[in-house]
Amino acid sequence: MPMAGLVLVVAFVLLALLGPLVTGDPAEQDYLATLAAPSGAHPMGTDDLGRDAFARIAHGAQVSLQAGVLSTLLAMVVGIPIGLVAGFYRRWLDPIVMRLVDVTLAFPFLVFAVGLAAIIGPSLKGVVLALGFSQLPAIIRITRGEVLAVREMDYVAAAIADGSGDGHIIFRYVLPNCASPLIVQATVAIPAAIIGEATLSFLGLGVQPPTPSWGVMLTTAQQYLSDAPWLAVWPGLMIALATLGFNLLGDGLRDVLDPRSHR
Amino acid sequence: MILRIDNLVKHYGPVRAVDGLSLEIGEGEVLGLVGESGSGKSTVGKCVLRLTEPTSGTIELAGRDITHLQRRAMRPLRRDVHMVFQDPFSSLNPRFSIERIVAEPLLRHKVTDRREVSRRVGAMLERVGLRQEMRKRFPHELSGGQRQRVGLARALILEPKLVVADEPVSALDVSVQASVLNLITDLQRDMGFSCLFITHDLSVVEFLADRIAVMYLGRIVESGPTADIFAGPRHPYTQALLSAAPVADPVKQRERRRIVLGGDVPSPLDPPPGCRFHTRCPLAYDECRVTEPLLNDPRGGGHPAACHLVTADRVPDAALPR
Amino acid sequence: MSLLEITNLKVSFDTEDGQVQAVRDISLSLDEGEILALCGESGCGKSVTAMSVPRLLPPETTRLSGSIKLDGRELTTLPEAEMRKVRGKTVSVVFQEPMTSLNPSFTVGYQIAEVLRRHEGLSRQAAARRAVELLELVGIPAPARRVKEYPHQLSGGMRQRVMIAIAVACSPRVLIADEPTTALDVTIQAGVLDVFRDLRDRLGTAIILITHDLGVVADIADRAVVMYAGRAVEQAPVGGLFAGPRHPYTLGLMNALPSAAVDGRLAEIPGLVPSPLSDPDECAFQDRCARAQADCRLSRPPLTHQADDHLAACFHPGGQS
Numbered sequence: 048m049p050m051a052g053l054v055l056v057v058a059f060v061l062l063a064l065l066g067p068l069v070t071g072d073p074a075e076q077d078y079l080a081t082l083a084a085p086s087g088a089h090p091m092g093t094d095d096l097g098r099d100a101f102a103r104i105a106h107g108a109q110v111s112l113q114a115g116v117l118s119t120l121l122a123m124v125v126g127i128p129i130g131l132v133a134g135f136y137r138r139w140l141d142p143i144v145m146r147l148v149d150v151t152l153a154f155p156f157l158v159f160a161v162g163l164a165a166i167i168g169p170s171l172k173g174v175v176l177a178l179g180f181s182q183l184p185a186i187i188r189i190t191r192g193e194v195l196a197v198r199e200m201d202y203v204a205a206a207i208a209d210g211s212g213d214g215h216i217i218f219r220y221v222l223p224n225c226a227s228p229l230i231v232q233a234t235v236a237i238p239a240a241i242i243g244e245a246t247l248s249f250l251g252l253g254v255q256p257p258t259p260s261w262g263v264m265l266t267t268a269q270q271y272l273s274d275a276p277w278l279a280v281w282p283g284l285m286i287a288l289a290t291l292g293f294n295l296l297g298d299g300l301r302d303v304l305d306p307r308s309h310r
Numbered sequence: 311m312i313l314r315i316d317n318l319v320k321h322y323g324p325v326r327a328v329d330g331l332s333l334e335i336g337e338g339e340v341l342g343l344v345g346e347s348g349s350g351k352s353t354v355g356k357c358v359l360r361l362t363e364p365t366s367g368t369i370e371l372a373g374r375d376i377t378h379l380q381r382r383a384m385r386p387l388r389r390d391v392h393m394v395f396q397d398p399f400s401s402l403n404p405r406f407s408i409e410r411i412v413a414e415p416l417l418r419h420k421v422t423d424r425r426e427v428s429r430r431v432g433a434m435l436e437r438v439g440l441r442q443e444m445r446k447r448f449p450h451e452l453s454g455g456q457r458q459r460v461g462l463a464r465a466l467i468l469e470p471k472l473v474v475a476d477e478p479v480s481a482l483d484v485s486v487q488a489s490v491l492n493l494i495t496d497l498q499r500d501m502g503f504s505c506l507f508i509t510h511d512l513s514v515v516e517f518l519a520d521r522i523a524v525m526y527l528g529r530i531v532e533s534g535p536t537a538d539i540f541a542g543p544r545h546p547y548t549q550a551l552l553s554a555a556p557v558a559d560p561v562k563q564r565e566r567r568r569i570v571l572g573g574d575v576p577s578p579l580d581p582p583p584g585c586r587f588h589t590r591c592p593l594a595y596d597e598c599r600v601t602e603p604l605l606n607d608p609r610g611g612g613h614p615a616a617c618h619l620v621t622a623d624r625v626p627d628a629a630l631p632r
Numbered sequence: 633m634s635l636l637e638i639t640n641l642k643v644s645f646d647t648e649d650g651q652v653q654a655v656r657d658i659s660l661s662l663d664e665g666e667i668l669a670l671c672g673e674s675g676c677g678k679s680v681t682a683m684s685v686p687r688l689l690p691p692e693t694t695r696l697s698g699s700i701k702l703d704g705r706e707l708t709t710l711p712e713a714e715m716r717k718v719r720g721k722t723v724s725v726v727f728q729e730p731m732t733s734l735n736p737s738f739t740v741g742y743q744i745a746e747v748l749r750r751h752e753g754l755s756r757q758a759a760a761r762r763a764v765e766l767l768e769l770v771g772i773p774a775p776a777r778r779v780k781e782y783p784h785q786l787s788g789g790m791r792q793r794v795m796i797a798i799a800v801a802c803s804p805r806v807l808i809a810d811e812p813t814t815a816l817d818v819t820i821q822a823g824v825l826d827v828f829r830d831l832r833d834r835l836g837t838a839i840i841l842i843t844h845d846l847g848v849v850a851d852i853a854d855r856a857v858v859m860y861a862g863r864a865v866e867q868a869p870v871g872g873l874f875a876g877p878r879h880p881y882t883l884g885l886m887n888a889l890p891s892a893a894v895d896g897r898l899a900e901i902p903g904l905v906p907s908p909l910s911d912p913d914e915c916a917f918q919d920r921c922a923r924a925q926a927d928c929r930l931s932r933p934p935l936t937h938q939a940d941d942h943l944a945a946c947f948h949p950g951g952q953s
Contacts, residue, residue, distance in 0.1 A: 201401035204361050205464065210388040210418035213381075223405040346817035347788075453904070483673040483844065488888035488898035495896065510817065517890040517898070554818040556825075556847030558889055560870045563850045570826070571819045573773075574787040 049299020055292025063112040066105025073102040073259045082275040092277045094267055103259035104281050110260040111289065114174050114244035114253075115237040121179030122186045123233065130190025131225075135198055135217055144191070148184045156181045157250075164252045174253040178240045189232050193225035200224075227304035234297030238290035245286055261286055311370070312337055312471050312504040313358065318367035320353050326578050327353040329528035330367075332605075335472065340498060340505040342515030342536065344551070345525035348575055351508045354525075355474045358506065359393050360384050372471055389419055392465035396477035398457035402449035408435075409445040412463045419468060434463045439493060455486035462490075462497065469501060476508045491517060512555050516540055524548045527578055527586040530605060534613030544615035546628035547587050553629070569628045585618070592631035593619060633704065634661035635838050636685065636806055641698035643680050643689065651695070652908045654680040656862035659935075662806065665836040667828070669853035669870070671843055673885075675905060677862040678842050682808045684708075685840075686723045687715055702806065721751045724799040726792070728811040733795055734783040740767075740794045741779025744801055751802045766797040769834075770827050789820035796827055803835060810842045825852050846886060850874060855941075858882045861906055861916035864935055868942040878944035880921045915947070923948045 067073075077089075077097035085092045091100035133144040160177040167173050197203065198221060206216045241261075247253035248262025256263055261282035268278035313335040320328040328350040335341045345351040356362045358369060360376060369377045372390055379387070392415065395401035402411055412431045421427060432442060438459040449457060458478060465473055475494070479487040495518055498505060509515055515522055516536060523533035524547065532545040543549045550569040557563050571590045576582050582589050588598040597618055607614035608622040619626035643655040655677040662668050670678040683689055685700055685707065700707045702722065710718070727733045735743060744766055745759035754762065760779070767775035770793040783791055792812060799807055809828065813821040829852055831837045841853060849856050849870060856873050858866040858881065866879040877883045886892060887899035903920035915921070918928040927947050935945040 201395040201397055202403040204356075204359070205393065205395065205401055205461075206403070206414070207361055208359055208388060208391075208393045209415045209464070210385050211414070212385070215418070220403055220405075224403070346819065484846075484885055485673060485888045485901035488890075489900040491890060492898050492900060511890075512818075513890040517893050517896075550819055554822040556822075556845070556851040557891065558846035558850050558874065558886060560850040560874050563847070568822060570822055574789060574820070575817070 048295050049302070052292050052295025052297070052299055055288055056296050059108060059289045059292060060112065062105055063108035066108060067102075070102035070105045071099055073098060073106045074257050075099070075102075082271060082278075084275070085277060091281050092275065094264070094275075094278055095271060100264075100278060100281055103264055104261070104285060106259040107261045107264060107282065108285070110171060110248075110254055110258065111241045111244055111286075113171060114178060115240040115289075115293075117175045118178035118240045118243075119182060119233050119236045121175060122182035122236065123229070125179075126183050126186030127190050127222075127229065130187040131194055131217060131222065133187070134191035134194025135213070135221060141191070144187065148187050151180075151184045160247055160252050164247075169252050169255055171254050171258075174244050174247050177247065178243045181243070182236050182240065185236070186229070186232065189228055190225060193228055194221055197221050197224045227301060230304060231297045231301045234293045234300060238293040241289055242286060245282070311335070312339075312372055313506065314368075314370040315354070315358070316368045316370075318354065318357060318369065319365045320350070320357055320362065321365045324579050326528050326581060328357065329578075329581065331525070331528065331530055333523055333530065333533070335504045335506060337471075338498075338502045338504055339521065340507055340519045342519030342522040343506060343508045343525060344510065344512060344515055344522055346510055346551075346575065348527070348578055349525040350528040350578070351510075351525050352476055355393065355476045355506060355508050358472075358474055359391060386419075388415075389468050390470050391472040391474065392468070392470045394458070394461050394465050394473060394475040394478040396480055398454045398461065398481055399449075401461055402457055404449055406448075407445065408440070408447050408449070408452070408460055411449070411460060412467055415464060415468045430467060431463075434467045437466075437497065438463045439489075453486075454482055455490060458482065458490050459493065462493065466497060466501065466503070470503060472504045472506065474506045474508070477510070478507075479514060480509065480511065494518065512552060524551065527576065527581050529586065529616065531587065531617070532613075532615040533605070534611065538611060538613050542625065544609070544613065544620050544625050545587075545617050546591050546593050546619075546626055548615075549626075549628040550590075567629045585616075592628050593626050635664045635666075635703060636662040637699075637701040638681070638685070639699040639701075641681065641684060641700065642696070643677070643684055644695045645690075646693045646695070650909050653862055653911055654908065655684070656911055657698075658857075658859070658862070658864050660857055660864065660867065662838050662840060664805075664838055665832055667832055667839045667841060667852055667854050669841045669843060669849040669856040670859060671846065671849055671856055672859035673844060673905070675908065676859040678859050679810055681859070682810065682840050682842050683725075685806070685808060686719045686725060688719075688725065717751075720747060720804075721802045722804055723806045723808065724802070724804040726795050726799045726807065726809040726812045728814050734791060736783050739780055739782055740786070744779070744794070744798050747798055747801045762801070763797075766801055767794070769800070769831075770794070770797045771823060771830075772797075787820075789816055789824060792816060792824055793827060796824070796831075800831055800835070800837065804837065806838050806840065807831070808840045808842070811844070812841070813848065814843070814845070821848075828852060846889065858885070862908070862911075863916065863945065864943075865917065865946070866942075866944045867935065868944075872939070872942050876950070878938045878942065878949035879917075879946045880923050880948075880950065881917050882944075883950060884920075915945075923950075 077093060080093050081095055081097040083089055083093040089099050091104060093099055129144060133141045163173050163177045203216060203220055206220050244253055245262030245265060248260045249266050254260040254263055264282040265279060271278055311334050315331060315333050318328050318331045331354060343351050343354060357364045364377055368375055371387060376384060376387060409431055412434055413427050416427050416430060435444060440456065440459050479490050482490060507515060507519055519536050522536050522539045523530045526547050532548045543552055550571050553569045573590050576589055584600045585598040585603050588594040603616045603618045605614040605616045608620060617626060639659045641655055641658050644651045644653045658681055670682060672678050684696060696708060741760060741763045744763035748754045748759040748762055763779050764775045767778055772778050772790060772793050813824050816824060828839055832839060843849060853870050855869050857864045860881050866882045877886060884901040888901060890898060901920055906916050913932055915928040915933050918924040933945045933947045935943045938944050938949055
């Protein structure tokens with residue numbers, strides 16, 4: 048199963064990187080074939096403006112990949128150091144960080160996304176910022192929890208006895224031994240962000256037409272659900288497959304990353 | 311003196327883990343610190359390594375007061391003291407190779423010449439009886455006994471003056487334990503380090519300690535040369551401890567007089583007033599409930615005990631309750 | 633006839649690495665009122681052997697063959713519903729870890745009474761009364777007060793006594809105790825061992841004591857079985873076993889004890905335990921054994937009588953010392 052996940056994720060990345068090279072212009076309109084069913088010329092059919100659905104799916108994959116990876120990266124880059132420092136040093140810092148995390152968790156994600164869209168305008172940048180911020184509490188929590196467990200291990204005490212400084216202990220002992228749950232978390236966060244991007248774009252808070260995005264495609268498809276159901280099937284299927292792929296990959300990584308599993 | 315601890319106190323919140331403990335370890339001496347769970351013996355080791363901040367008292371390592379040294383100031387002094395841990399599974403970083411684990415103390419103390427590091431790691435691994443092909447292995451590929459050997463190599467590679475060993479063989483099977491104990495004895499004899507050997511197992515300290523200190527509820531109740539403690543324990547608790555450990559000989563074991571202690575070890579949250587042992591002591595009398603006996607040595611021989619009943623001409627016998 | 637008769641028991645577990653042979657072939661018997669010690673080092677199969685009796689091994693991955701007869705009744709083929717009546721009533725178990733074996737949400741009195749009501753059909757009041765008696769039996773002071781307490785209010789030694797009280801609540805014929813004192817301090821251990829001795833003397837309970845501690849064996853057992861690599865290598869009444877161990881492994885274990893040091897050195901047993909995945913037809917101990925000769929590699933020595941009641945599986949057994 049992890050292999051299936053890897054295949055799906057690689058296929059998804061290839062679609063995002065290479066797909067746009069082979070497909071036509073996603074904005075090109077074919078007025079003779081609006082809402083056309085899948086055919087040789089348009090393997091996934093066309094939308095209400097006669098745009099090729101396959102081209103839009105391929106270009107939309109880029110948006111989804113960016114939204115998923117960039118927002119998760121953002122959350123990790125900001126969240127892991129905060130979690131590391133809070134968990135390792137505890138003292139006064141830890142309770143402050145954890146209360147802030149609680150406050151962030153209590154803040155409704157959509158309200159935040161709407162606010163952000165109002166300030167910087169609905170765009171991919173806004174989507175990445177909003178999704179990154181929404182993932183932050185989970186990353187901080189997981190990092191902190193792992194750090195708390197790892198720093199009680201005897202090998203950390205031994206590292207202190209070796210004469211190691213805090214930086215060395217954090218980067219050589221604590222972080223590597225916290226890494227696997229974080230990487231697994233990333234494989235959960237990326238598909239969640241892909242769905243999040245689709246949601247925001249569907250609601251008009253994210254990527255704006257005519258830029259193709261799976262969420263935008265779903266918005267359009269909703270209006271023609273009875274006439275051209277395939278318009279909803281493709282983006283829906285893609286979101287489901289991308290999500291499944293990352294989750295399966297995460298399960299596999301969990302096993303591979305455990306040093307005890309190597310024989 | 312390599313280690314001198316004076317009136318050490320360590321409280322974790324309301325828990326009085328160590329509550330006024332003094333001991334000394336001379337050059338090349340092995341001191342067995344014996345106690346049951348909750349006696350505070352492991353906390354003493356952590357304080358000596360400055361893995362935890364002592365509440366009060368003084369700890370002197372090779373003549374230098376390290377009690378409240380900042381972490382950074384403590385770092386160069388860590389050449390002189392290292393530790394061997396109980397759990398062979400959690401004491402080695404799973405992400406480091408054996409070579410790296412043993413090299414770490416060298417690297418942290420600015421020995422960076424690669425050939426020099428490699429040579430010293432190789433020599434140390436050989437000394438602890440590990441083959442060179444172990445270098446590239448990872449901890450999870452080793453048995454419990456092999457891991458403890460790696461732990462010893464790491465602790466000894468800087469040739470420290472003092473090694474704190476916290477139950478280093480308790481997690482091992484008897485046959486593996488025997489080879490690790492032999493190894494510790496050999497290394498100690500060859501390298502001449504002093505050792506604070508913390509354990510609950512009397513037979514282990516009888517085997518390798520020069521002197522023994524017995525702890526009960528955060529304090530030392532008796533200390534003295536190993537042979538003297540085993541031949542003539544003075545404190546009723548030591549007597550009970552010795553009589554409770556079963557010997558592997560059914561004839562002797564079934565004929566032994568046993569001292570069965572009533573009740574449980576009181577909570578270190580709220581140690582009893584007077585003598586801390588009085589709630590379980592078969593010999594306790596009125597004064598024990600009021601006045602705390604101090605470690606003193608009226609009979610001489612460097613064998614003090616903290617019991618009102620130990621006097622110049624009398625040693626209590628817990629097997630004969632009054 | 634013995635109370636419990638285990639014949640040619642073999643137990644293996646399916647794992648990712650293959651079939652782990654935990655118990656390769658063991659036969660033993662237990663008499664009424666006897667304390668039998670199963671001893672050996674980790675992985676020798678002592679716990680698996682004992683846990684096969686109440687069938688407490690995971691059924692999905694366990695492969696078991698051989699016969700286990702209790703009072704002449706075969707247990708290995710008993711339907712699960714019948715087996716449930718045997719467990720806790722005829723055969724009961726005391727585990728090593730007294731904290732995790734008790735339910736933290738109920739008072740100890742309730743937990744004892746529950747067993748009595750389920751197996752003996754006692755009324756609520758009768759069960760509660762009996763719970764107090766049982767706590768008294770296992771040496772817990774002020775039992776009437778203790779029944780109302782929760783596990784976390786008790787010390788480790790007291791919890792282990794409660795576990796024993798639960799185990800003997802229905803007066804089992806066989807009590808299996810798996811390292812029951814290993815997690816306890818020595819001054820507490822002595823008291824718990826006294827409880828076992830007392831149960832045997834007063835109720836005639838037969839006890840299988842699983843332990844790695846030869847001191848405990850010497851203290852309490854009538855007879856001992858020393859196991860190595862899934863087989864019994866020596867079996868004898870403890871007097872004879874300690875006075876004259878015949879199998880070199882038994883001798884090695886005794887000499888490896890710190891108290892057996894000679895001139896400041898302990899006798900080591902060189903080498904490692906053989907892989908549990910294979911089972912060649914040779915003495916499993918031969919490559920660690922000082923007495924090994926060519927014949928030890930050609931076939932497996934059977935467990936044979938060395939003297940009355942004293943069996944050892946060795947072609948070159950030691951004499952009586």
